[in-house]
Amino acid sequence: MEKPQPPVDETISGVYDPTPFTLVAPQYLGQAIIPEDNPLTEEGIELGRRLFFDPILSVDSTQSCSSCHDPAASFSDNRQFSIGVNGDKGLRNAMPLVNLAFNPNGFFWDGRRASLEEQALDPIEDHLEMADTWENVERKLRRHPDYPQRFKAAFGIEQKPEITRDLAVKAIAQFERTLVSANAEFDKVFLRAERFPTDAEQRGKLLFFFEPSDIFDDHPGCSHCHGGQHLTDFSFRNNGLDDVEELENFEDLGRGGVNNNRFDNGKFRVPSLRNVELTAPYMHDGRFETLEEVLDHYASGGHGVLNEDANIRTFPLTEQQKLDLVVFLKTFTDTSFTQNPAFQNPFK
Amino acid sequence: MIALLGLSLTFFSADCGGSEDDLVDEFGEVELNFQGFFGADPLVMLANEYDYEAGMDVRFQLFQFYVSEINLIAKSGEKVRLGEIELVNFENIQSEDAASKGLSFSYSNIPAGEYRAIEMGIGVSGDLNEKAPADYPVGHPLAFQGNYWSGLSSYIFTKIEGNADLNGDGDFTEKLTFHIGEKEDVPLYQTISLDYELSVSKDQSSVLPLSVDLKQVISPSSTNFLDFREVSQDHTNQASVYTLIVDNLQKNAIRVRQ
CATH class of the missing domain: 1.10.760.10 (Cytochrome c-like domain)
Known part of the structure; x- marks a missing residue:
């Protein structure tokens, strides 16, 4: 008879005391679009930055968002078409990511996603890009030694199963909204x-x-x-x-x-x-x-x-x-x- | 108690010499509806082609203009503000069905009563034109960057874009771009007034139907029209062109729809 396993403790340690972040931009850029349900916090932005640069979001942990969105190229990649984890070419040129917080009219070249949060969902499961599944990414994030505390610090969750794609893309969107260029x-x-x-x-x-x-x-x-x-x-x-x-x-x-x-x-x-x-x-x-x-x-x-x-x-x-x-x-x-x-x- | 107070206010208004023309302390909704036309035909972007002057044909991609300081005039003479600014934009009217529905702007909390006219400024009023898209939240009619000339600190009051077939051979090869906005020495804003008897009732919606005839804007007569063989674009730098467009939009093109 199999011995019953002790319950796994899914509680996340650490604190939740988010620090509001004020986006600094010249008045002439207009009013940044920040959803009420995803206000900027230092903890959320930092989590988003880490997720943006972490290849953990791809199926074989070889590619991150930054693989196609390099800061040195204004967050584009200088290729005609980006190369995904399987070596396949994407269908369109990687767009630069700049002053996204001020864009009122959809994201991607065809505007198919209304918000940065929605936009960030797509590349993870695109077989020409990161080719993973969100279920798998959520599993990886939940068992990671560092991310659960960062999700808690950003969003106040208490249990690892509360780490979801929705929170991950919120964090990425927060980071992306801080990408303000106004000093050219x-x-x-x-x-x-x-x-x-x-x-x-x-x-x-x-x-x-x-x-x-x-x-x-x-x-x-x-x-x-x-x-x-x-x-x-x-x-x-x-x-x-x-x-x-x-x-x-x-x-x-x-x-x-x-x-x-x-x-x-x-x-x-x-x-x-x-x-x-x-x-x-x-x-x-x-x-x-x-x-x-x-x-x-x-x-x-x-x-x-x-x-x-x-x-x-x-x-x-x-x-x-x-x-x-x-x-x-x-x-x-x-x-x-x-x-x-x-x-x-x-x-x- | 609240009901009694309302009753007493009504009596007070009547006791103080009010007439049936007075607005009352009740509120309804007004819908301002613009239908676009090119002469007798519905104005449809891209899908429809229209006969033009001198054997030319024309097709449109965009027709839009701002209206500011939109007021209803009550029979008592009182002005009631409907809206501060709207962009009347036919760009997405791409079928006759859409054209028949027109463009609607709704205003709530309009005092009930009898009205006799509507007045509105064609263009962006001076106060509003001193601001810029960055001053407005997303979705505001004045927030769209593409309707603003940052180099001149002015909104583009009117845009007409499309293509002309200059010789009737079926090829719409001539691109048309007419953008009209104020420059320092070119004031173009003007208020118009249109008579229309409108009754606004409590909790009811009343429609004020307007028509806009683009043919009247660019071709008010067979001897006075924009000749696309001579001019296919203007950005408020050829007085004969922008004057014709502005004058006709303000004076001839907008009418109460019967």
Whole structure:
């Protein structure tokens, strides 16, 4: 007769005394979106940072979120398509993670997840990414020597079985909301007037921002979609990449694949251009390796597909203008963001 | 006791020389409904093509405009504020069914009584235009970054985007982009008033039906229209273009729907 096992003590030691965290950002970035049921705390953010950089979330413990979202690349990975645990390529370019707390309009290139919490659920079980299951990840976290205390410190749970995917993604979302970039030369020069722009920066700015221009035609008009302090309007657009006869013929339906609206086929998130210098290659499919290639694409004016954005129109682009625009685009680089100690791997 | 107090207030109002035109201390809901048209046809983005002037055809992707300081005018003359600002945006009207439903804005706690008109500013009023998207919470009509010119510190009051077929050959190759906002020397905000008899009753919803005719905005007559063979974009830098759009939107395009 088998001897009865003593009950396993699942109680978590440690304390729950969370410290509220105030997100510091310039007023011009607007109001951060922080869900009432997931307020920022120092303990939650630190737990989220650890989960973000910990390969424990992948099936073979080889990949973490940071494998495809490297701080040095503004939390992207400089590959056309990221490589998952099984060596498979993902389907889209890894998006940079910057100023996410201010994004009101869904996450991923197609906006299929409404919140950062929902977004963080997906990569764990995507067979092209971390290829694990949340059931397994929860088991790993519950039996880990350190995480249970950190979950308790962040969320006040008492028992290890209370460690769930919902709390894990809340913590990751908290960390991601702290990823604020607002100290680029663009901020210093054009938003805070801490110094005068160089001639090239000023020329590039006049090419980028449409509104102050008195030029009637032939303007790049980047700011139609990438205007404002976030350098995006957070919309989804067909930016003229692909020439298709019918809207159903896009290889990647993008936004239309989410909402089943054919007029949204081929539309993708307008990404923020903050740190764009560091996030090559570009577009949802990483088809352009350089900023110059991106500018050449936009100057070509698209293909005239039915739902192609009306602001995609041809414009002349001299080599000097291209240089000036690239100089201006590089003012969006914020190394105090990419090198911020609070955003780095805590396991190194 | 509360019921008695309410009764006494009603009597007080009547005793003090009030007329049947006076608003009463009861409240209902008002729904402002905008239906878009292009001439006699429903305005449908992307899916529909429209005959235009001089043998051209046109198709639209976006038509939107701000309205500010929306007030009902009671028969007694009293003004009742419905809303401070709304974005009337037809971008997602992509079927005739959606067009027939139109765009609705609802306002609650509107004093019951008889009203004779609605007034509203077309554009963003001066006070509101001094602010920026960062000043507003997500979801507010003025929070959307894409409707703001940060370089000019102004909202874009009106956007019209689409494509034109310049010669009727079926190819809509000419892209159209008209963005109208205030610049320092170009004040464009104007208040309009539309007569409409509206009765608001306690706990009832009353609809105020409006139509917006985009054809009237860009082509008020066959001799006065935006000729897309000559101009396909403007960002408030060609007076003849933005004046035509603004004047016609404010004076001719918005009507009470019969």
